Amino acid sequence: MISIPTHFRSNWSSYQVEAIALFIIFLYTVNYFIGKQRNQSLAYRWFDENIELLRDQFALVGDDGISENPDGTLIKETDSSYLVWCSGRVGVSGMLSQMKLVKRQDVIGMVYNWFRPKTDRVIHKIDLDKNEIDPVVFVMGNKKSVAKAVKDYTDLSTYAIERKGLERFGLPASFALHAEIAETISAILDPFVVQHLQKYEKYIDLIHITDQFCGVKLQEGETYTRLPDTSENMFFTFNVIDSADSLDVNRALLNLTFYLLDKLRRYRLSREGKGKAEKKRQSFADSFLKVTHQQRQEAMQARREEQARERKQRLIEEEDPEKQRRLQKLEDKRELRAKAPKMKQLRLK
Template identity: 40%
Template structure:
């Protein structure tokens, strides 16, 4: 009986599905679900109450096909039959009221004219218009990308313009001072790689804002290094920073004097704030400069200060001709640094202190500011010609300058004192190192004594160490002298 009941259920499901598929175009459906079975009167009824069905439904009552073990296979066959029904999905029967909203013409604004009436329950043919995308209202979505592209474009334009301007200023300076340099030096622009100087000399480009020029072959000096330090006009960040903190281009000239052509002179002339900073950081200025002179004595403003080893050296080197040139071009002067004991910056507290006097050399350092500040032009660069003439004059002046006998003695004593202080410092460091070695040795002996397992041997080591300590306490200055008997 269970098999028969299952067959009835499957038959009912198939019949209902067939009715739905046949009625997918809106045909009316009878609510009587068992109307199909009302025409079974012609069928024979057996005595036990069973009915014999005719047609294709007989196979549903075959005992060989409906077994309990094949229920899953039957479900799969039913699913395949549903998929083979014209490849269409199940259609749900809807009431006619659900399609009333299609009657409203306002919802179909894109429809031209009146459409012919459709069958009841039919789905209308909707045409989707191809509306072009309007990007004019969507630019706000790309403001970050626009800002980034604008920044990159501004950086590239600033790089090109700043680079070309620095190169233009460097070329203008060289063309203006070329004759003066060639008149005082045998080699102008010698980089050490060429045997002969070419007719057209170019500045050595270290970076987009730094140009160098090496000159050699002049009396009283080994050579001269010219450094043109321009503002970083090619860097947009530096340009924006200079708006908050203005700066100017600089010309730095370093002349290395011969050892026998410079007297014992150490002096510095610059702004008061700059002078205090340099005296704190530079070795030679912190060790030798004790005398101070106001800038008013050299025709400069009160904001300038001169420091030196002796007043005689300051007055002797910065004579009236140098003072007049500096007073006339005060805006160009940054600082002057003349020293026969130049050894660079002092080591910081984190760095190891030197035990020997650093290697020194005799130099004349000139640092000038290019007029015009950040907006320097070719005319401003050419206006620095008098300062280059001052450099040539100072080379000859330092060569001719000689200290008095008393000044020479004081200078020699100061240098001797500095040398002795370095020797004492080196001796103190050596003693400290020796003391550390002794402490490490004593610590090793104590560890050896503590680790000794043999009590007798440990006692002997302890007695030996005790006698050694007693001898050092009783005779601290007594030295052991070993006499070799032949």
């Protein structure tokens, strides 16, 4: 039997900090395993509910790039992020479905979630083949999410225009919509789509369709050295709410995803609309080249000024009078050439 020294038994209050630390560690450990298991259960439940529909749409579902028989593989990225890769469909390079779950395994994250609640989400990113859809830059969904997307992504901030009067299209009041060409709105928002938007309003966070996707905008002070490469993509962000009818909801949202995918692949802009889109893209390219040309000119001027300062500093530090005289003479010639008017040489035949 272990005996505790008397001076320890009579001074338990001296170990309050240690007791609190042990309790926090115990609480964190228990929460980690419970939260981890909860997220894993949600991810596998969503996957099991939707794998048959995914298999109907793609030849291969759940490819992790490692397994010999990859079909049906759910990839765990972190304790709160799970991935499913699908491929094998005409006109589509692949679809990556990511489940971004609340960080239930993190006590601090859960406390933060009490003040700023987040929901579990599934994000479908569809990579289309080149020239698979006509020029279109379109986003709709929850007002806050749309505003953030327009602020963050280059294609939306460059081409998409906020559209008002959405009630005539039958969109929910909580939705916002930005589109490049007006005629694409009525083409996308047919009765089937509008019915799903109204019925599953709280589940739909964002729908982003674009042929000019090039990622997030550069931070202030950063610049492109060349015109950024673009790709044709469709993004669907849905809220995952655990409920009795989650199976029907998830299937309906996936059906909406594939319906819009097929619709956009078939859709063709009018000649006028296509001309407007091409004009916008050419205007963006011209503006980009003008800005980058100016930036290159400024960079060259800065380098020339830096080189001139280095030469003058070398001239001042030179101790040999003869060598200093030669350097001064070379510097004078450079200044004369710089000040001389630029002449174009004409050749006479």
